[in-house]
Amino acid sequence: MESRDADRKAWMGLLAKAPPGRAAGLLDAAMARPDFAWLRAPETGSVMVRGRAGATGAPFNLGEMTVTRCSLRLGCGTVGHAYLQGRSKPDAEAAALIDALMQTDRAGALQAAVLGPLAAERAEARRARASKAAATKVDFFTMVRGED
């Protein structure tokens, strides 16, 4: 995968996992939204989630999840896509706008004002949860059994 694709994969993943409304809020605080045209208006559907037998074996269908997707084009012709868990059309719109803008000269500003904070908040949420889990980790000690 080219590094441009890898970067895009990273920000799209971050947007998909952001709490509801958060990416839209950060975007609006950072800049006025540009005009755009829908290539595909937001629609909600499902994605079949797969697992693997024994975690690493043959794939099987575990069940579906709700997903909302959309595609849009900025005035300059840049296309943005979004695929997000859940049913929020405003969140999908904000994510597709950010995806498009990240391919323009606004990328630096968005990285600083939207993706940076999203990544930091996610890291902190993961750290807090991991720390609670770590506090429940068992420290075994061996009882003395009597004989020498």
Added chain:
Amino acid sequence: MYVAVKGGERAIANAHAWLEEERRGDPAVAELSVAQIREQLALSVNRVMAEGALYDPDLAALAIKQARGDLVEAVFLIRAYRTTLPRFGASLPVDTGAMDCDRRISATFKDLPGGQVLGPTFDYTHRLLEFRLAAEGGEAAAAAERRAEPAPVPHVAEFLGRDGLIEPAGDGGETPPDLTRAPLELPAERALRLQALARADEGFLLSLAYSTQRGYARNHAFVGELRIGRVAVEMEIPELGFAVEIGELALSESETVNQFKGSRTEPPQFTRGYGLVFGQTERKAIAMALVDRALRWQELGEAFTGAPAQDAEFVLSHADNVQATGFLEHIKLPHYVDFQSELELVRKLRAEARTEDGR
């Protein structure tokens, strides 16, 4: 003869209006919000997502509210909603090895890489009612934290597998069969069985799994590993030509390690049963692994002992609570004509019996 009967429209409308009122309960008591159900009845929400086979906590919470807490009815609502959604595609298989674990325990190894992490569990509680919660003292103290050392948490089967002590997980890269697209056909391959078990009724799976422990298709299961946490879901996006993460799910995964004496073709080694379920649903994940293992008797060359948990047709045909409740509950709906014919038949037989007796 089939006689169409009309009527009851007003009665039905009034029954539904009364149902609404009863659902709300005493208006002097504050109404539950969907968010409250999602946050505070999370394990009910998880069960509805798992058996509804649709991961969406807000929808599951709404279904529970609408169903007055009847979880099978809530599952039914979720299944009905699901059929209205266009299918965008399928995810790549989730990588549970990369799970952010809230809980990870092994009953087979005390000291294992990643350690024994209890997580938010009911285990070791005294099962005494907390009257503090009834007295509106439900505020919880903050959970303790300890610095987490980021380290891989390998699956237990992985290190048993290094020495060949456990069967490989098997492979198969093809597209798995999908119960929601084609009706269940028997014999069902393991991928299809796992899909059916993942959405099966928890009570049914629990009882079947328990029956294997009590000796019906005994297979000596150890919980090699149970892990609960969040995994990212990745999907190939056709517009992009590469896969991106589209969200994150909480999952419960259980893998059992089972005795196996070996067969003509296989040396003695441990075998595996597998459970994977949406949400924090560990009872079901463990039960699923036990039933999965019992259903594998044929491929492992074991004897069929006639135990219900070994019988794929029995298990898979009766595991779905929406199917079961649909058929069960339909018998309460009007059967006036069917019954009229039965009544006539019984009267006729009685009349004939009387004539033969010469009475």
